[in-house]
Amino acid sequence: MTEIGLDAVPPASEANINRFSFNHTIARRLPFRTVPIRLDRPILSISFDDFPVSAYELGATLLEERGVRGTYYACTGQLGSTTDLWTVVPPDAVVDLHQRGHEIGLHSHGHAKVHDLSPAAFRADLAANRAALRRLLPGTSHETFAYPYGYSGIRQKLLLGKLARASRSVQPGINTGKLDLDFIKATELIDCAQSAASIGHLLDQACSQNGWLVFLSHDVADSPTRYGCSPALLAATIEQAQKRDMAILTIAQALDEIGAP
Ligand SMILES: [Zn+2]
Structure with a gap:
């Protein structure tokens, strides 16, 4: 499983690769804000990045049929656009998902790797992302963020x-012990790397450690891209978690449960 997710475009030069990966590597290992995770029962969260129309139409319906809500990370500069991989939802889908009880999170406005941006440029991009979301969803506050491509920077x-x-990474693993609020671990839920059996193994680990397991995916289709999952794998994930009596919560709800500020 790769640490860095979707379309991690190689930087221009070897020097850049080293500089960027060094910055990311230090950042991910350096917690600035932590909270202890003490849970009554293990938690599963399911998140979608970017997010394609199929994650909205197929994914959300599948979740809701099983009494579950997800977290959708919106890159507001991409809303309604079509890429080589998929069509990103239009703004009204963001509103609809929110009204149906799903969490809408920040995923930047321009989808740049955050360490490519100066702190001032990053702050401006995040402000544009937040402003665009709040125009769609007045009254929203205290949003969570997901790093584009999974890259952080100090x-x-x-x-x-x-x-x-809080901020979600694409660093696989189960969140236990001290939670790094600015680098929540998340594992890719993708058919090209996971099966119902491997998901079951991860859920067992989360249960035995009484931890918080977060999945991330993109499209939901019978033949998903290498960044997405099939409806069958998504359904199997939820149903296996429910059999294990895990709490299935959005990222924000899980943070509430943990007692995060
Ligand atoms: Zn993304």
Whole structure:
């Protein structure tokens, strides 16, 4: 499983690769804000980044049929656009998902890797993301964030500690012990790397550690992209978690449960 997710475009030069990966590596290992995780029962959260029409139409319906809500991370500069991979939802889908009880989170406005941006440019991009979301969803506050491509940066992570309630990475693993609020671990829920059996194994680990397991995906289709999952895998994930009596919560609800500020 790769640490860095969707379309991690190689930087221009070897020097850049080293500089960026060094910055990301330090950032992900350097917690600025932590909270202890003490749970009554293990938690599963399911999140979608970007997010394609299929995650809205197929994914949300599938979740709701099982009494579950998800977290959708919106890159507001991409809303309604079509990429090589998929069509991103239009703004009214964001409103609809919110009204149906799903969490809508921040995923930047321009979908740049955060360490490519100066702190000032990153702050401006996040402000544009937040403003666009709040125009669609008046009254929203205290949003969570997901790093585009999973890349962090030291100064940007510090800023996120002031500007977002918490931030989700694409670093696989189960959140236990001290939670790094600005780098929540999340594992890709993708058919090309997971099966119902491997998901079951991860859920067992989360249960035995009484931890918080977060999944991230993109499209939901019978033949998903390498960044997405099939309806069958998504359904199997939820149903296996329900069999294990896990709480299935949005990222924000899980943070509430943990007692995060
Ligand atoms: Zn993204």
